[in-house]
Amino acid sequence: MLELQRWLSPDEAWRWLREQHDFAGLDVDPEMIASGYGSSGAGLYTPQRGETLTFDESRGGVIVEGSVICDGLVLNRGLVFIRGHLTCRALLNQGYLIVAGDLRCERFIGENETGGTHVLGSAEGAAVTLHVHHLTTGQDRLLDRVDDEAAGREGARARLESWGLLQPQEPWLPWDALTERFSQWAGARPVSPEWTTRDFVPRPPPKPPQRRESSALVQELDAWLADASRSQREKLTALETEWLPRLGPSERAEASTVITRHINSPKLRAARDALLSKLA
Numbered sequence: 056m057l058e059l060q061r062w063l064s065p066d067e068a069w070r071w072l073r074e075q076h077d078f079a080g081l082d083v084d085p086e087m088i089a090s091g092y093g094s095s096g097a098g099l100y101t102p103q104r105g106e107t108l109t110f111d112e113s114r115g116g117v118i119v120e121g122s123v124i125c126d127g128l129v130l131n132r133g134l135v136f137i138r139g140h141l142t143c144r145a146l147l148n149q150g151y152l153i154v155a156g157d158l159r160c161e162r163f164i165g166e167n168e169t170g171g172t173h174v175l176g177s178a179e180g181a182a183v184t185l186h187v188h189h190l191t192t193g194q195d196r197l198l199d200r201v202d203d204e205a206a207g208r209e210g211a212r213a214r215l216e217s218w219g220l221l222q223p224q225e226p227w228l229p230w231d232a233l234t235e236r237f238s239q240w241a242g243a244r245p246v247s248p249e250w251t252t253r254d255f256v257p258r259p260p261p262k263p264p265q266r267r268e269s270s271a272l273v274q275e276l277d278a279w280l281a282d283a284s285r286s287q288r289e290k291l292t293a294l295e296t297e298w299l300p301r302l303g304p305s306e307r308a309e310a311s312t313v314i315t316r317h318i319n320s321p322k323l324r325a326a327r328d329a330l331l332s333k334l335a
Contacts, residue, residue: 056105057119065090068097068118075138076155077258081171082191083153088134091115097134106242108143110135110150122156122255128238129160139255140176145241147234148172148188155257157334158192159250161220164237165190166230175258183214244302272301273309276303287320294318295330307334 057212063071068089073080078085095117100201104124110117110131122139123129129143140156149167157176165172165188169202177194184190184202203211214219220236221228228236270275276298280290294314304312318327 056098056103056108056123056125056215057065057117058103058118062096062098063095063118065094068099071099071118074134075257081173081175082177084151084236085136085153087151088116088118088136088153091134097171102137102139107238110152124246124251126242128234128241130234130238138257139246140253141174142246142250143241144244144246145237146180147237149230156255157253159246161246164239183211186334189236230231269309270306272303273306273313275303276310277317281312282300287318287323289324291318291323291330295333299330299333 066216068091069086072085072089076085082199089097092113092115095115097118098114099118099120102119102121103122104126106125106127108123108125108129108131110129111228112133112139116134117136119137119139120133123137123141123143125143127143128145129147130145131139131146131152133150135150136153136155138155140159141154142159144161146158146160146163148163148170150170152170153173154172154174154176158172158174158178158180160180163172163178163180163182165182165184166186168187168189174192176192178192182190182200182266187204199214201211201214206214211265212221212227215233216223219240220233254292254322285293298310311331314327314334
């Protein structure tokens with residue numbers, strides 16, 4: 056289901072994530088995935104369609120470059136970022152999962168307070184969240200979502216019974232047993248073809264502001280001020296008599312920054328600021 060491209064250090068993984076997606080303003084922690092366990096880093100993987108998929112990378116975080124399609128159960132117990140959609144019959148998340156695209160699953164269970172499921176696109180399916188599992192979506196289409204904080208333990212149990220994962224009067228099973236039942240249900244048939252034909256459109260990282268090219272006159276001024284053959288006092292006098300008349304309105308703001316950088320003597324600060332006021 057996953058093919059390892061290469062292993063990334065924490066810095067490399069964090070740089071890759073920032074370059075691929077804009078996380079500004081989102082309630083997610085991609086840096087945790089980049090760090091892995093004990094600063095172990097993260098693996099960069101290519102997905103392949105399969106019947107089951109388990110994210111349980113004890114070495115570190117998991118970064119999947121592309122959409123994931125699974126015709127059965129996806130089980131996550133690790134730290135995972137999917138740069139694409141996640142489409143599966145069933146999802147059991149007991150770790151930390153960020154899906155950059157959409158989540159499409161018929162049944163979803165989120166369990167474990169220390170983990171979380173964060174879908175940056177839309178989420179569609181039926182869901183149960185247990186043990187204060189944190190679930191966020193860009194657009195929530197989860198049907199009949201049951202949360203044990205709101206519905207109580209019995210409300211969550213009723214949903215699991217309706218799914219056939221627990222029998223009436225049966226005690227709560229260990230998670231390994233519940234996972235096995237969930238996997239058996241999920242393996243009954245492949246996912247809907249309608250869910251597998253969507254293109255993923257990433258949220259691009261913000262472009263760095265373009266630096267405006269200095270005018271030829273400001274570049275000349277910068278080089279002249281950098282010449283150490285004149286004192287700062289001599290330069291300040293020449294600025295007012297020789298340079299001030301030459302600077303046009305579009306050049307004066309940048310010229311002020313250049314002058315402030317080069318004329319930095321405390322004794323000349325008042326005279327310099329008086330000159331700068333004439334450039335404003």
